[in-house]
Amino acid sequence: MPVDQQTSAVASPARQTVCVTGAGGFIASWLVKVLLHRGYTVRGTLRNPDDPKNSHLRELEGADQRLILCKADLLDLESLREAIKGCDGVFHTASPVTDDPEQMVEPAVNGTKNVIIAAAEAKVKRMVFTSSIGAVYMDPNRSPDAVVDESCWSDLDFCKNTKNWYCYGKTVAEQAAWEVAKEKGVDLVVVNPVLVLGPLLQSTINASIVHIQKYLTGSAKTYANSVQAYVHVKDVALAHLLVYETPSASGRHLCAESVLHRGEVVEILAKFFPEYPIPTKCSDEVNPRKKPYKFSNQKLKDLGLEFTPVKQCLYDTVKSLQEKGHLPILPQNNQEEAALRVES
Numbered sequence: 001m002p003v004d005q006q007t008s009a010v011a012s013p014a015r016q017t018v019c020v021t022g023a024g025g026f027i028a029s030w031l032v033k034v035l036l037h038r039g040y041t042v043r044g045t046l047r048n049p050d051d052p053k054n055s056h057l058r059e060l061e062g063a064d065q066r067l068i069l070c071k072a073d074l075l076d077l078e079s080l081r082e083a084i085k086g087c088d089g090v091f092h093t094a095s096p097v098t099d100d101p102e103q104m105v106e107p108a109v110n111g112t113k114n115v116i117i118a119a120a121e122a123k124v125k126r127m128v129f130t131s132s133i134g135a136v137y138m139d140p141n142r143s144p145d146a147v148v149d150e151s152c153w154s155d156l157d158f159c160k161n162t163k164n165w166y167c168y169g170k171t172v173a174e175q176a177a178w179e180v181a182k183e184k185g186v187d188l189v190v191v192n193p194v195l196v197l198g199p200l201l202q203s204t205i206n207a208s209i210v211h212i213q214k215y216l217t218g219s220a221k222t223y224a225n226s227v228q229a230y231v232h233v234k235d236v237a238l239a240h241l242l243v244y245e246t247p248s249a250s251g252r253h254l255c256a257e258s259v260l261h262r263g264e265v266v267e268i269l270a271k272f273f274p275e276y277p278i279p280t281k282c283s284d285e286v287n288p289r290k291k292p293y294k295f296s297n298q299k300l301k302d303l304g305l306e307f308t309p310v311k312q313c314l315y316d317t318v319k320s321l322q323e324k325g326h327l328p329i330l331p332q333n334n335q336e337e338a339a340l341r342v343e344s
């Protein structure tokens with residue numbers, strides 16, 4: 001559904017200026033696009049505004065009039081103050097996405113604290129923080145039948161012991177965000193996306209897209225015996241907009257469409273794109289097939305978000321990888337037939 005139709009249920013905002021941190025990233029680029037479309041003036045922070053990898057932002061509709069790109073690093077409070085000064089709202093989306101503890105934890109945690117300090121000084125009306133399912137799901141003590149929702153938190157010791165430094169960093173960052181926002185009187189709302197797929201606006205490939213790309217290039221010979229929740233990048237951007245614009249929205253918001261076993265992912269990919277060397281064997285031939293977990297996305301549905309089906313997420317991801325030149329278009333590829341398959 002077009003962006004303007006999905007957000008028509010919420011009161012149209014007065015023209016406002018909002019800041020988006022890490023504006024050139026996969027999710028943030030979509031967020032900037034949606035915010036510009038909605039009429040906001042956007043101050044997007046980048047570590048290097050002159051890097052050609054960020055040039056797609058200047059091509060977004062409305063960017064020439066209402067997008068200001070500012071140089072800022074999460075660990076440089078002064079640069080964040082400059083970017084956020086005069087803004088009505090902040091979307092804090094920038095974060096390292098890595099399992100290297102040194103690169104991950106400090107920028108994620110102290111960067112988030114810095115953004116909240118700058119947001120408090122600028123007296124913003126609301127701040128939206130992009131957290132993650134990684135701050136929700138990693139709990140070995142949760143019953144397999146439990147519904148994963150906003151009340152769940154990842155277990156920090158489990159993240160540490162399993163060296164899952166991305167989930168550790170995102171969990172500590174979200175905890176710090178709630179604490180510092182309370183202390184500084186910032187109205188904070190959080191979105192917790194699951195693995196995000198869909199069309200890339202940027203020219204580079206981010207980590208969640210590699211998750212799918214590896215099944216098409218021949219680099220993954222088998223698929224893992226594991227499950228994963230997925231969501232469309234446009235829906236993630238719309239979720240951020242909805243929680244910002246809806247005064248009654250509060251707390252965390254799990255942003256997920258469905259959970260698939262890797263076996264289902266490769267089956268769907270092979271149905272749409274049989275021309276690629278997609279794995280057909282599971283790497284684990286011993287253990288029973290992992291079951292999908294239950295989750296609730298009711299909070300975002302109640303705000304009016306209509307989630308894009310996961311099949312469409314997978315289809316859009318591959319089409320985008322082809323269009324951006326990250327995947328060869330192989331001769332057997334029958335685009336019309338594939339488009340029909342996505343409808344069925």
Ligand SMILES: NC(=O)c1ccc[n+]([C@@H]2O[C@H](COP(=O)([O-])OP(=O)(O)OC[C@H]3O[C@@H](n4cnc5c(N)ncnc54)[C@H](OP(=O)(O)O)[C@@H]3O)[C@@H](O)[C@H]2O)c1
Nearest residue numbers: 022025026027047073074094095096132193195196206208
């Ligand atoms: N994609 C997913 O599946 C997913 C799922 C759940 C949550 N999230 C969260 O969503 C957010 C965006 O993720 P993404 O997938 O869009 O990743 P991405 O494309 O890698 O974007 C991350 C952005 O953060 C910026 N950044 C990293 N370290 C920084 C620092 N020290 N100072 C300033 N900027 C910094 C990067 O800037 P540079 O270009 O300068 O490196 C980049 O623009 C992250 O908070 C991530 O944890 C993502």
